[in-house]
Amino acid sequence: MTTDALTKEFQAIVGNENVMVSEADRQSYSYDAAVLEPVVPALVLRPETTEALGKCVKLCNDNDRPLTVRGAGTNLSGGTIPDPRGGVVILTNSLNKILEINEQDLYAVVQPGVVTATFAAEVAKRGLFYPPDPGSQAVSTLGGNVAENAGGLRGLKYGVTKDYVMGVDFFDVDGGLVKSGSRTVKCVTGYNLGGLMIASEGTLGVFAEITLKLVPPPAAQKAMMAIYDNVDKASESVAAIIANKIVPCTLEFLDNATIRYVEDFCKAGLPTDAQAVLLIEVDGHPVQVEEDAAKVVELCKKVGASEVKMAEDAAQRDALWTARRAALPALARARPTTVLEDATVPRSKIPAMIKAINEIAAKYKLDIGTFGHAGDGNLHPTIMCDRRDKEEFHRVEAAVDEIFDVAISLKGTLSGEHGIGLAKSKWMEKETSRATIEYSRRMKKSIDPKSILNPGKIIAGRG
Amino acid sequence: MTTDALTKEFQAIVGNENVMVSEADRQSYSYDAAVLEPVVPALVLRPETTEALGKCVKLCNDNDRPLTVRGAGTNLSGGTIPDPRGGVVILTNSLNKILEINEQDLYAVVQPGVVTATFAAEVAKRGLFYPPDPGSQAVSTLGGNVAENAGGLRGLKYGVTKDYVMGVDFFDVDGGLVKSGSRTVKCVTGYNLGGLMIASEGTLGVFAEITLKLVPPPAAQKAMMAIYDNVDKASESVAAIIANKIVPCTLEFLDNATIRYVEDFCKAGLPTDAQAVLLIEVDGHPVQVEEDAAKVVELCKKVGASEVKMAEDAAQRDALWTARRAALPALARARPTTVLEDATVPRSKIPAMIKAINEIAAKYKLDIGTFGHAGDGNLHPTIMCDRRDKEEFHRVEAAVDEIFDVAISLKGTLSGEHGIGLAKSKWMEKETSRATIEYSRRMKKSIDPKSILNPGKIIAGRG
DSSP states (O other): OOHHHHHHHHHHHHOGGGEEOSHHHHHHTSOOSSSSOOOOOSEEEOOSSHHHHHHHHHHHHHTTOOEEEESSOOOSSSTTOOOTTTOEEEEOTTOOOEEEEETTTTEEEEOTTOBHHHHHHHHHHTTOBOOOOOTTTTTOBHHHHHHHTOOOTTHHHHOOGGGGEEEEEEEOTTSOEEEEEOSSSOOOSSOOHHHHHTTOTTSSOEEEEEEEEOBOOOSEEEEEEEEESSHHHHHHHHHHHHHTTOOOSEEEEEEHHHHHHHHHHHOOOOOTTOSEEEEEEEEESHHHHHHHHHHHHHHHHHHTOSEEEEOOSHHHHHHHHHHHHTHHHHHHTTSSEEEEOOOBOOGGGHHHHHHHHHHHHHHTTOEEEEEEEGGGTEEEEEEEEOTTOHHHHHHHHHHHHHHHHHHHHTTOBSOSSSOOTTTSGGGHHHHSOHHHHHHHHHHHHHHOTTOOBSTTSSSOTTO | OOHHHHHHHHHHHHOGGGEEOSHHHHHHTSOOSSSSOOOOOSEEEOOSSHHHHHHHHHHHHHTTOOEEEESSOOOSSSTTOOOTTTOEEEEOTTOOOEEEEETTTTEEEEOTTOBHHHHHHHHHHTTOBOOOOOTTTTTOBHHHHHHHTOOOTTHHHHOOGGGGEEEEEEEOTTSOEEEEEOSSSOOOSSOOHHHHHTTOTTSSOEEEEEEEEOBOOOSEEEEEEEEESSHHHHHHHHHHHHHTTOOOSEEEEEEHHHHHHHHHHHOOOOOTTOSEEEEEEEEESHHHHHHHHHHHHHHHHHHTOSEEEEOOSHHHHHHHHHHHHTHHHHHHTTSSEEEEOOOBOOGGGHHHHHHHHHHHHHHTTOEEEEEEEGGGTEEEEEEEEOTTOHHHHHHHHHHHHHHHHHHHHTTOBSOSSSOOTTTSGGGHHHHSOHHHHHHHHHHHHHHOTTOOBSTTSSSOTTO
8 A cells, every 4th residue: 555545544433633644743753862874654643542553553554564663762772763664653741641659559550651750640649659760761761661661760769660670561563452461560461561571662552551660759858979089999899789689779879980971061060070970769668768877978988989968958959869860861962972882790890890880981982971860770871973974973883882892791781771782782692692682573473473673673783 | 121221321311319219209299280180200400500401312212201391380270290101200399590591682591490480589679560460479489480371460561471471481392492582572483482371381382591581670569468358349340440451460359268368378457247348459650659549549449449548657567468379378277178170261251250159159059259359350169169069069069160151141251360280171172272272283293293392181072
């Protein structure tokens, strides 16, 4: 069917106003937050009901049209870049209903297009807590969070999106509704298909409804900043805190470059002459929080922090986290292109990883700011560059290659929380195995024989 | 290849002493803890190395021999009953090495045949904690726990096996090693195949190595027993505790029948005239534990507990949990056959579920003792019967059918923690959908085209 004829069919399903065909509209959905070539989709759809969503999927499959579901497009690995073969983008932003928040049974049921921060706020109003807090939470959607298994600042204590998914109902490529998981804490009825959907980047099904676990919020929290004149001492502090059986909810690292860019960007009061800072928050019962905070201060000083500043009130605490959240935008405005990586290592390997990143930066004469979730071993080396400068970008690519090699040699992983998408599929086999790729491809092929569901992502690679 | 010829090939891989061919040996592996017809395997293998395990899998596939991997055979849904078409059983009990316990990075790497309790004890020696504690933990294996997504008593606060699986390396049906997950807290490299292995009952791969998350142990705990002269008040207490944002690590329910059988079995000091008891443990920081315990006592009394007895020391605490763990053996010795179900509902639906179970028991004139993980909504209605009495067993089957119908109508699930196996696959579609079964079958077929990996489990059903 021609795109024009197909347009009419889609209009009948979602309404004329929800089929976008103009060049300008389609351009808007040609890229995401990854540094990759844009691909303009043939059509953009915005279904307003779950039923319409299922019909759109079926119509795409019936007409051999690759489809890419898009939440807020904040993903960093090209997972929402449409397929060049007349790809269709399906937006979830009208599927944004919180269907249920169950206070007795501690779960919520949502449509995929609900914005993460909106959901967390609604949950908080009921006196409950949804911990996952990816950097893009203000605009990212829960469907996108599940499709990417989004992480965030609270991963160390509270885990990531995966740890909150109780069930996923999703459309198979033919529009059949597949149900997995339950509203119960325990469920082993059938394959863990909800688990399989997590981090599957839209390649195995289209989410209709997601059931998420909620928890009671911590009664108290306390944040602090430890300042170091030596990077190793900062990373040793991380190890010391964990070894002492303290699990902070957040344990973040900023190197000197990041500190300076953040200060320049938003005057957050960070010490620009420090080689590194750790931003730490402990939470829980008030007595435990006091004890843990005191212990963290003691440990950081013992390992060699020059100073540990305690946030004395909510305003000071907010200031610390605003500074941390400013890291990426601050680095991003330094140069035209920002390559943000998320190679991740077991947390005791952070000193080795930071050392390697600095050596790689020197070797390739690149400006790299490193910050991230030190407590998870999930660092974000951020390369400030200009993609139009081919010679420089070759060096960037070589540096990224080496960063991955080091992470894997330290028993870490290519991607802690950003996903594989288009950007990293060529490295997949290096970390896993040929058998892993083939197993994944066989599975994908059986579920999506015509390669309609967000093709090219994760396992496309080098054939 | 004939079984004799194949025997020689297997002997070359695992050694003569690890290939069992005698009738008596094979009989021992013809059944598991489910109430189902035994099936005698053609051969039983006990590989001693991961490499040999992989070769056994490949040899089975090359010779069209269905294989069933068996840990301790404690599963309750027929997941380890071999295939009647000359099935091979592969034992994991010689693959029982704890390869690493990493205290800095809070993970462990194990072979699949490590016994759960042995592992938990080794972890405890290092001052760490592995929370999942299925009822069979004294003999069950970690590989079996992952294959079944085993639950246990601590699910309410600490989750189930699923929540501790960081990675699984497994053999595909052709003996290729598939790697999924990582030693890092965060990992999104490729499909969540480790997640897919969870609860897959040996039908999608054969586990080689499992990476498990560890946590710091709670500093203190306190156990208590709340006694009720009315079942509804017990289940209302569960709701009241959760609604007050207290998350006990354990919150167990025993009905009057269970209490009487347990007392008769082991003189645990349970009140035989009570209609129900709740056994509750809170853990965490000592101050929090004191506060939570006091609050739980207050709530239980307010709702209508006639008495709440606090365990004053470790011996009294152990006695409570010994009594709880005696529930199944106590009920099991009452009659020749014990049908132990695990239909699970959102926890606020426990009063409705208990009421329905009692009505079903009366309707079918059956003796049903109900106990279980009330905090999870995961009850174990246990039907005491005699399978040889066909008339009675028809009533048992009708009762089980109705129990599942009620659980599903209450937005619950067929199985909270026992798995689908052979026993429940015919009910799968009732809870999920036709599309779910077909999606699962397509996936299974692509991964295991000749149906070698534990065939007939989960999705065999009614075609």
